[in-house]
Amino acid sequence: MGLLEKIFYYFNNYGAQLAMSIPYFVAVSLVGVFLILRRASLFGLVLSASSQLAFIVGMALHLISHESLEGLVMMQNPETLVADLFHMDAYLFVLLVIVMLPPVFFISRGIINTESVLAILFVFLMGAIPLANKIAGGSDILLLKAYFTEILYTPKRVFLHYFVHLAVAVSVLVLFFRKFLITGFDPIQGRLLGLPVEAINMVCYFTVGFVIALCVRVLGIYVTMMALISPGLVALATCNTLKRALVATISFSIFFSLIGFGISFAFDALPTEPTIIVVFGIALLLVWGGKKLMMR
Amino acid sequence: MKQIILREASLGYGKKVLLSNVNLLIDEGDICLIKGPNGSGKTTLALGLLGILKLASGFRYFSFVRPAYVPQASRFDLQYPITLEELVAMGLREYCTSHLFVRNSWRKRMSEKTQSALSRVGLSEKGRKLFHQVSGGEFQRALIARALISEPDVILLDEPFANIDKQGKQEIKELLLAESARLNCTLIIIDHHENVDFCTKCLAIENGTVKTNGVA
Numbered sequence: 033m034g035l036l037e038k039i040f041y042y043f044n045n046y047g048a049q050l051a052m053s054i055p056y057f058v059a060v061s062l063v064g065v066f067l068i069l070r071r072a073s074l075f076g077l078v079l080s081a082s083s084q085l086a087f088i089v090g091m092a093l094h095l096i097s098h099e100s101l102e103g104l105v106m107m108q109n110p111e112t113l114v115a116d117l118f119h120m121d122a123y124l125f126v127l128l129v130i131v132m133l134p135p136v137f138f139i140s141r142g143i144i145n146t147e148s149v150l151a152i153l154f155v156f157l158m159g160a161i162p163l164a165n166k167i168a169g170g171s172d173i174l175l176l177k178a179y180f181t182e183i184l185y186t187p188k189r190v191f192l193h194y195f196v197h198l199a200v201a202v203s204v205l206v207l208f209f210r211k212f213l214i215t216g217f218d219p220i221q222g223r224l225l226g227l228p229v230e231a232i233n234m235v236c237y238f239t240v241g242f243v244i245a246l247c248v249r250v251l252g253i254y255v256t257m258m259a260l261i262s263p264g265l266v267a268l269a270t271c272n273t274l275k276r277a278l279v280a281t282i283s284f285s286i287f288f289s290l291i292g293f294g295i296s297f298a299f300d301a302l303p304t305e306p307t308i309i310v311v312f313g314i315a316l317l318l319v320w321g322g323k324k325l326m327m328r
Numbered sequence: 329m330k331q332i333i334l335r336e337a338s339l340g341y342g343k344k345v346l347l348s349n350v351n352l353l354i355d356e357g358d359i360c361l362i363k364g365p366n367g368s369g370k371t372t373l374a375l376g377l378l379g380i381l382k383l384a385s386g387f388r389y390f391s392f393v394r395p396a397y398v399p400q401a402s403r404f405d406l407q408y409p410i411t412l413e414e415l416v417a418m419g420l421r422e423y424c425t426s427h428l429f430v431r432n433s434w435r436k437r438m439s440e441k442t443q444s445a446l447s448r449v450g451l452s453e454k455g456r457k458l459f460h461q462v463s464g465g466e467f468q469r470a471l472i473a474r475a476l477i478s479e480p481d482v483i484l485l486d487e488p489f490a491n492i493d494k495q496g497k498q499e500i501k502e503l504l505l506a507e508s509a510r511l512n513c514t515l516i517i518i519d520h521h522e523n524v525d526f527c528t529k530c531l532a533i534e535n536g537t538v539k540t541n542g543v544a
Contacts, residue, residue, distance in 0.1 A: 068407075069405075069407065069408055071405070071407075206427055206428045206429065207427045207428075208427070209427060209428040210423065210424050210425070210426055210427070210428075211424060211425065214418055214424045216408075217404070217405065217408050217410065217418075218399070218404070218418065220375070220380055220397060220399060221397065221399075221418055221419075221424075221474075222424065223380045224378065224380065224395060224396070224397050225421045225424055225425075226421065227424065227425070268407065268409065271409060272409055272458055273409050273411060273458075274408070274409050274410065274414070276409075277409055
């Protein structure tokens, strides 16, 4: 099978999953711009890890109550998947609030804003994920799935299930865009204009956390982390207005993810998610390198 | 008459009190200088005057209705891709509370207001420039334009002459005097140098309290 034939073959067979994953890439990259501007990228990674930990604990609770965990994770029973996800969301919502709200609260009040504290918290959460998995009785396959979801093998229902959640979160970003901007850029001016700065910060970080949590579920933790930071950084390095940067972030996010999918299709031994991560990383390095050269 | 009064006020962050037993009165039409060495609590006092920082104890009376604040230019994060037009528009509440997709008529109205404010400070040609691409003096004038756009009755300026050459200082001084006369607005200027020779009232901060209160 030739290179193009392979690509067309995979696009024909997995086109729907690929297309439905794009809004998740776009959404997580958009919230990434706000985090980068607020110099809170590391906080985004902490949120990714905490949402994944909540997911692991949620799966354990699901196992206790439903005894259908392996079926859910291996996606062998798509007919009951949405119902299972609905039940899991009930746990996850509570767990996400428990795990994510304290760091959201602390960072929005400026209590923990040092890189070292966030770095330690991130490593702690990443370490807690396999531990929680083991204690909850999860297998190694399950753990691997926790880090790398298989985007192309994810049933369409999973993507569709979270579209509404994603649309709500993106609507909040659109509605609160300038409030988020001013409370990050000049909080004193925001207070002077009578804006409830702390409350807006809470909404901002919780929306960001919500989008990250959804994307971790669908794209996997590492892909989410890369899509969160890379397109935004590339866009901010190449654009000189915020609106252009937002449009560029969307474009880069779609473009890099499609390139990643394309390369993994062309060389079908390559796993899709790590390929996407590497493409995002190389794109970032190329843009930074190019910018440095141009500045000389 | 509009006034700002602090009586036996203490100000600080959390449990740390920076200023205590502060008594002061600023009347409508005053040009007031708050001076003191670095770290003495000038900005803390300014934020306390505006009500952005709550008093740890004491009494505050503030009867101005449209306050504006010009922060230190060095306080801004340079990675934000914000143009001078957008910066100036941030002085308007209706801009900051708007969402991403707005009507063209609204956008046009905002543009007219920001252009008008920018032209008042002599920056009408530089509205599309990013705030970190202009000189220190131009950025300071843009911050003053942001304060002026809401037609304030009191403007508090935090070190408006920092890192600006002699000519730039003179231009800013003339601009402030002209605009305060036009808008009939009170000026409160924070500075730790002797740059402000045109004030009518002077407050000096030393050792955690306001030491003097009189004409500079």
